[in-house]
Amino acid sequence: MRRILFPLILGIVGCAILIQLGLWQLRRMEWKEGMLTQIQASIDAEPVPLPAAIDPSMKYLPVTVSGTTTGAEIDVLSHTKEQGGGYQVVSRFVTDDGRAIMLDRGFVPQELRHAERGPTRLTVRGNLHWPDEKGNATPDPNLDENIWFARDVSAMAEVLDTEPVLVVASFVEGDAQGVQPIPVAIEGIPNNHLSYAIQWFLIAATWAGMTLGLIWRIRQRKY
Numbered sequence: 721m722r723r724i725l726f727p728l729i730l731g732i733v734g735c736a737i738l739i740q741l742g743l744w745q746l747r748r749m750e751w752k753e754g755m756l757t758q759i760q761a762s763i764d765a766e767p768v769p770l771p772a773a774i775d776p777s778m779k780y781l782p783v784t785v786s787g788t789t790t791g792a793e794i795d796v797l798s799h800t801k802e803q804g805g806g807y808q809v810v811s812r813f814v815t816d817d818g819r820a821i822m823l824d825r826g827f828v829p830q831e832l833r834h835a836e837r838g839p840t841r842l843t844v845r846g847n848l849h850w851p852d853e854k855g856n857a858t859p860d861p862n863l864d865e866n867i868w869f870a871r872d873v874s875a876m877a878e879v880l881d882t883e884p885v886l887v888v889a890s891f892v893e894g895d896a897q898g899v900q901p902i903p904v905a906i907e908g909i910p911n912n913h914l915s916y917a918i919q920w921f922l923i924a925a926t927w928a929g930m931t932l933g934l935i936w937r938i939r940q941r942k943y
Contacts, residue, residue: 724935731931735924742920749913756906763904767845770815774885776850780904785887786843787815789823794861794876795833796868800902803829809837809899810871812880813844813887820882824849824871825889826901835898842894846887847904 759780767782789811796808806829813823823844828835853870861868861875868876877884890903 723938723941727931727934727938731928731935734927734931738920738924738927742917742924745913745917745920749911749917752911752913756909756911759909760906763847763906770819770821770887774848774883778848779850781848782845783848783887784843784845785813785815785821785823786841787813788841789813789825789837789839791838792880793837793866794868794880795866796871798827800827803827806830807833807867808871808902810876810880810886811837812882813842820880821885821887822873822876822880822882823887823889824902825892825896825899828899832898837897837899840895840897842892842896844887844889844893845891846889846901849886849888849904851886 762780765782767784770783770785792812794810798808799805806827809825811823811825814820850873851871854872858870873886874884888904889901892901
């Protein structure tokens, strides 16, 4: 009995820790699902006029805004399942009350990147957004070619000479100029906690199996 006591204790403690990690991931999954539900409710809420004072705490706020694009834009490398590779068009947009903001008008395929998109009047319904897309491995924008690899609100605002405010269009009234709106959605927000929980439970099962195997081998020894 003494020979198997330490492996047994080690196996029980290890399994307990691994199971607790799996249960923690399940709690994290429940929390994330609640957060996603709240975000979706914010996205789907009744739109309001663009507030006079805007800050990142208003992320996902639905707004309506009317004004005119200036022809200045940033092309962000993107893709869709339906059309493949292309660009997200972020335009300089001057509202009817004279504010310069950024308007993410949506997606154009590769062949339409250089199509003429001069100033045009638009009425837009969309959401305020501060995308968290730029990571340590994200290349710097190619300013000579006007190709960006992530939407960086503060950096784009500096280049386009606007407020650090981005409205992502969900519906556009006026000449869309071939740009297809891509509304803000929760699909891009990762929620991998269930897979992490399964991994911890599988490791716990493996740990238990290895513990039982070790105990069996110890009991088979004759000395």
